[in-house]
Structure formats: structure tokens, C-alpha cells
Amino acid sequence: MGKKVNTKQEAAGSKERIVRVAVKLFARHGYAGTGLRELSSEAGVNLAMINYFFGSKKGLLKEILDTFYAKYLEIARMELEQEGGLQEKLEHFIYGTVIFFDAYKDYLLVTINELPHDDPEIIEHKASWAQMMIAIMEKEICRPLVAEGGRVISPTVLGPLLTATMASRFLFAPVMDRVRPENCPMESLEEYAETISISLLKMIS
Amino acid sequence: MGKKVNTKQEAAGSKERIVRVAVKLFARHGYAGTGLRELSSEAGVNLAMINYFFGSKKGLLKEILDTFYAKYLEIARMELEQEGGLQEKLEHFIYGTVIFFDAYKDYLLVTINELPHDDPEIIEHKASWAQMMIAIMEKEICRPLVAEGGRVISPTVLGPLLTATMASRFLFAPVMDRVRPENCPMESLEEYAETISISLLKMIS
DNA sequence: GAGTCTTAAACAAACGTTTATATAACAGCC
DNA sequence: GGCTGTTATATAAACGTTTGTTTAAGACTC
Numbered sequence: 001m002g003k004k005v006n007t008k009q010e011a012a013g014s015k016e017r018i019v020r021v022a023v024k025l026f027a028r029h030g031y032a033g034t035g036l037r038e039l040s041s042e043a044g045v046n047l048a049m050i051n052y053f054f055g056s057k058k059g060l061l062k063e064i065l066d067t068f069y070a071k072y073l074e075i076a077r078m079e080l081e082q083e084g085g086l087q088e089k090l091e092h093f094i095y096g097t098v099i100f101f102d103a104y105k106d107y108l109l110v111t112i113n114e115l116p117h118d119d120p121e122i123i124e125h126k127a128s129w130a131q132m133m134i135a136i137m138e139k140e141i142c143r144p145l146v147a148e149g150g151r152v153i154s155p156t157v158l159g160p161l162l163t164a165t166m167a168s169r170f171l172f173a174p175v176m177d178r179v180r181p182e183n184c185p186m187e188s189l190e191e192y193a194e195t196i197s198i199s200l201l202k203m204i205s
Numbered sequence: 206m207g208k209k210v211n212t213k214q215e216a217a218g219s220k221e222r223i224v225r226v227a228v229k230l231f232a233r234h235g236y237a238g239t240g241l242r243e244l245s246s247e248a249g250v251n252l253a254m255i256n257y258f259f260g261s262k263k264g265l266l267k268e269i270l271d272t273f274y275a276k277y278l279e280i281a282r283m284e285l286e287q288e289g290g291l292q293e294k295l296e297h298f299i300y301g302t303v304i305f306f307d308a309y310k311d312y313l314l315v316t317i318n319e320l321p322h323d324d325p326e327i328i329e330h331k332a333s334w335a336q337m338m339i340a341i342m343e344k345e346i347c348r349p350l351v352a353e354g355g356r357v358i359s360p361t362v363l364g365p366l367l368t369a370t371m372a373s374r375f376l377f378a379p380v381m382d383r384v385r386p387e388n389c390p391m392e393s394l395e396e397y398a399e400t401i402s403i404s405l406l407k408m409i410s
Numbered sequence: 411g412a413g414t415c416t417t418a419a420a421c422a423a424a425c426g427t428t429t430a431t432a433t434a435a436c437a438g439c440c
Numbered sequence: 441g442g443c444t445g446t447t448a449t450a451t452a453a454a455c456g457t458t459t460g461t462t463t464a465a466g467a468c469t470c
Contacts, residue, residue, distance in 0.1 A: 029323065030238070113235075115379055116232055116318065130377075130384050153400060156381050157397065164369040164370060164377070168365035175328060178332035187359060187362060196366075198356075203405070205407065
């Protein structure tokens with residue numbers, strides 16, 4: 001009878017399709033505001049497949065968070081943990097991050113907006129990633145800064161400050177899109193990256 | 206019979222109690238993640254009272270957003286729309302805002318974290334507030350800045366940038382609280398305000 | 411008695427998760 | 441080449457809760 005089942009070729013994409021749609025919907029309605037039925041139907045997948053692949057809705061969220069944090073951390077390592085002047089390294093880090101945030105803006109929104117949810121499991125999960133990020137910034141930015149006679153700033157202040165500043169465009173985009181029209185078109189990503197880079201370099205100097 | 210009804214004195218507090226608990230829970234579980242039954246029972250109020258006072262769950266959210274935006278806008282008007290040097294005015298604005306964000310940190314989290322939810326009604330609501338904020342910044346910061354020979358920066362970039370920077374501590378607090386312990390105690394609010402103030406003043410100069 | 415506040419009960423709808431069953435691909439064996 | 445058991449993927453249906461909202465009636469103040 002007419003049970004339709006994907007071939008293995010098509011099936012290979014199911015898991016990725018779930019993640020892609022989940023990121024989009026979580027960013028728009030929030031995690032709690034997204035139902036698994038809406039998610040599965042938009043991904044063209046049976047409802048039960050989500051629990052099959054990810055164990056639970058929370059498992060799906062964790063996988064999304066992990067993807068984002070891993071990439072963000074990789075950029076920090078690549079750009080900051082190398083030879084060269086602080087200023088130059090920071091500039092590369094900022095440009096790399098802004099481009100990354102733009103390409104992964106929905107991931108970014110999920111990661112930041114689901115921040116304060118008091119599920120201890122999720123918070124602990126995020127804290128372990130943040131811990132590594134803070135350690136890099138402490139070693140590669142804060143310490144060199146005082147060594148060069150610059151300002152003293154705690155990594156637990158600088159980390160959030162840097163991230164929030166670079167993310168500001170994407171964080172406020174849904175509202176700014178409604179505010180902008182009568183003023184001007186949106187700045188290009190390159191202009192934005194340059195503005196943020198200049199701002200942050202002045203800031204820490 | 207034993208129907209217990211508050212006296213009018215006690216009742217006068219019901220609406221305020223709902224708002225107070227709602228802000229707290231929305232900040233912790235998110236808007237969609239907070240059930241009206243949890244909310245009403247924690248506020249010591251009957252479930253139906255929420256719809257009685259606010260019409261709907263969304264109406265309650267709107268009232269919370271309005272409270273926050275109105276106060277934030279009031280600070281901007283008070284500190285920026287007056288005689289005096291740009292630098293000095295900005296410093297007052299930053300200090301005032303940081304203190305306000307600290308006192309209303311749960312409001313802040315709700316306002317920012319519920320930002321991207323694609324409910325057109327909510328977005329439009331926020332946009333009208335943001336519009337006024339951007340107008341003030343354009344007139345009181347961006348224009349004087351170029352007049353003084355400073356940098357050119359669009360208000361739709363500066364607004365989010367300023368707000369995100371000042372909010373960074375509160376935005377990341379739930380995670381940073383788990384990261385910090387092995388490093389150091391949290392900086393005092395005064396230290397934080399000073400750090401942010403110095404950073405931002407350098408940034409726009 | 412009018413008006414404001416409060417209550418318990420009920421509503422249909424949506425929620426995350428689990429179940430039992432079915433299909434497809436591939437392995438080893440004859 | 442055909443048969444078989446295994447594994448991974450897919451499906452529809454049902455599970456018991458919980459959701460936001462509405463209703464009709466009661467209590468209190470003035």
C-alpha cells in the first residue's frame with residue numbers, strides 16, 4: 001500500500017533539513033514558541049524523526065548551540081592565537097567574526113536570545129563554551145593590553161562587550177528594518193564591519 | 206460560603222503583582238515559555254485575572270515593553286536634549302542608562318530577547334519606540350559629531366551599538382555567572398559603568 | 411443597584427514524546 | 441542470482457499534559 005518512504009539518498013538530508021529549519025524558526029518564534037509539528041512539516045519530515053535524530057527538542061537546541069559556539073571559538077583561535085601585533089590580530093578577529101555572524105545570523109539570534117532561559121542543563125552547556133572563549137580573550141587581548149601600557153579590562157567584561165558590539169546589527173535587525181526606510185538604506189556588511197572595527201580598536205586603545 | 210475575595214485594598218495590588226511576576230518569568234523562561242497558570246499562581250492571583258486586566262497574554266507583554274521603552278526614552282531625552290558639550294552629555298546618558306538597565310534588568314532581557322519574534326504586532330510596536338530613540342540620537346549625537354569634525358556614523362548603526370554595549374553585562378549575565386567564579390568576583394556596577402563610559406567615549410571620538 | 415474585582419470550571423487546540431509497524435539498503439551465504 | 445537477517449530511516453496514531461481563552465456566577469465597595 002501507499003506508504004511513501006524516502007530513498008536512502010534523499011533520506012541522507014533529513015537530519016540537516018531539520019537543523020536548517022529549526023534554526024530559522026527558533027530565531028523567529030523562539031525555542032519555546034516553536035512547535036515540533038510546525039518544524040517537521042516545514043522540513044518535510046515526519047514528526048517522530050526529530051526525536052529519532054536528536055533524542056528530544058532540547059537535544060536539537062544543544063546541537064544548534066554547539067555548532068555556533070564551535071565555529072565562533074575556531075575563529076577566535078585562528079585569528080587571535082598567533083604571532084603579530086595586538087591591533088592587527090584584533091582587526092582580523094573582528095572582520096572574521098562580523099562575516100561569520102552575518103552568515104550565521106539565525107544561529108546568533110538563537111544563541112543569544114535563549115541565553116537567560118534558566119534551564120540549568122542549557123546554561124551549563126553554554127558556560128563551558130564561554131569559559132574557553134574568555135580564556136582566549138584573557139590571554140590574547142587583556143594581558144597583551146596591559147603589557148603594552150593600555151587599559152586594564154577584565155575578560156568577563158570585555159568578552160560580552162566585544163560580542164554584543166559585533167552582534168548589535170543582527171540583534172536589532174528585525175526592529176531596525178522597520179525604522180530605517182525613511183532614513184536611508186542599510187549599510188553594506190563591509191561598511192558595518194569597518195565601523196565596528198574602528199570603534200572597537202579605538203575603544204580598547 | 207468560603208469564597209475568598211481580596212478586599213479592595215489588597216486587590217489594588219493585583220495588576221502590579223502580575224506585571225512584576227511576569228517580567229521575572231519572561232526574563233527567565235521567555236515569553237512563549239511562561240505559562241499563564243505558573244504566572245498567576247506565583248502572583249497569587251486567579252488565572253482569569255490576567256485576561257481581565259490585560260486582555261490577552263500579548264497585551265501583558267506589550268505593557269511590559271511600553272514601560273521599559275518609555276523609561277529608556279525618558280532618560281535619553283533628559284540627558285541628551287539639553288545644552289552642554291557632546292562628551293559631557295553622552296557621559297551622563299551612559300551612566301543614567303547603565304543604572305537604569307541594572308534596576309530594570311529583567312525588563313531589559315524581555316525587551317531584547319523577544320526582539321526577533323516575528324509577530325508583526327509586536328515588531329510594529331517596538332519599531333515606533335525605536336523610531337523616536339533613533340531620532341534623538343541622530344539629532345543629539347550623530348549631527349553634533351560631524352559638526353565637531355568627529356566621525357560619521359549612521360544613527361541606525363550607533364543606536365544598536367550603544368544599546369548593545371551598555372546592555373552587554375546584563376545580556377550575558379546568566380552565563381557569565383557560571384564562568385566567573387574561578388577568575389574573580391563580579392565588578393561593581395560603578396566600575397562597570399565607568400568602563401563602558403570610557404569605552405564608548407573613546408569610540409565615538 | 412452599579413461597577414469593579416474575583417472565582418472555579420470548562421473549552422478546544424497544541425504540546426513533546428512514545429509506540430508499533432513498515433520500508434529501503436546492504437550484508438553474508440547458498 | 442536469489443534468499444535472509446540486520447540496520448537505519450520513515451510513518452501514522454495515540455499518549456497524557458498543558459496551553460490561552462472564555463464563561464457564568466459570586467463578592468465586595470460605594
